[in-house]
Amino acid sequence: MELPPIELKHLGRVDYAATLAAMQEFTRQRNTLGADALPDRLWMCEHAPVFTQGVAGKAEHLLNVDGIPVVQTDRGGQVTYHGPGQVVAYPLLNLKRAGYFVKEYVFRLEEALIRTLLHFGVTGHRVGGAPGIYIALADPFGHGRLPQHPKKAGSAKAAPDFTGLGKIAALGIKVSRNCTYHGAALNVKMDLSPFNCINPCGYAALQTVDLSTIGVSVDLADVSNVLARKLITHLTP
16 A cells, blocks of 8 residues: 655754644544554754753753753653754654664664765764764764674674764654654754753763864755755655
C-alpha cells in the first residue's frame, strides 16, 4: 500500500511555546481519531531566543540564562538553545505506518542532517553515545572517519569524546503511541553566545558551531529547503 506523502509546511519564525502546544494538540488528535486518520507532516521553522529543557533536564546545566526564557518540554535529552539563524525541523510522523522503530527514526533524522551538510560541502559525523551531528573543527570539509564514530553493538560503552569536535545539529524527540513530535535543529548563522550559558545537551564545555563559523555563507531559507527535502526523502519508507 502506498503511503500518503508527508505534508510540508514552512512556518517562518514562530513562538516556541505556541509551536510546542500545536504539536501536542496535533498528536492528541491523532491519538483520539487514530494515527492513520491524519497525514504525516513536517514543520520547518525558526524560533526567537529560548532555552528548552528535556523531560529529565537537570537545573545544574543552566549556568546563566541571562534573561532568555526557559521552557520545560516533554522531549528527551537535556537543555539546548534555539534562536534566530537556526533551522528547526519538526517531523510529525506515524512510525507504525512508516514501518520502522525509534532507533531507526533517529538514524534517519541524523542521515538527513548529514546529507544536508554534505550538500553545502560540510562533512557531518555521528559520535558514539551522543545523539546529534558534529564536525571536525580542524577540517570540517574532510572525509576522514572520526575515532569517535559509533561502535558496533556489543562494544563496551564509554563516555562520549568530543575532542576536536563542534556540535552543529541537535536532536530531541518525543514518541506518543507511535507518533513523533519535536525533532532536530541545524545551526546556520546565529549568535552562538547563549550556548555558553548552558551545558549544551548536558555536556560541560561542549563547543557549538554553525555553518557561518566554519566559513560557509548560505541563506537560512536555502538550508531549510534542502533539509526539508532530505528529511522527506529519508523519513519516507
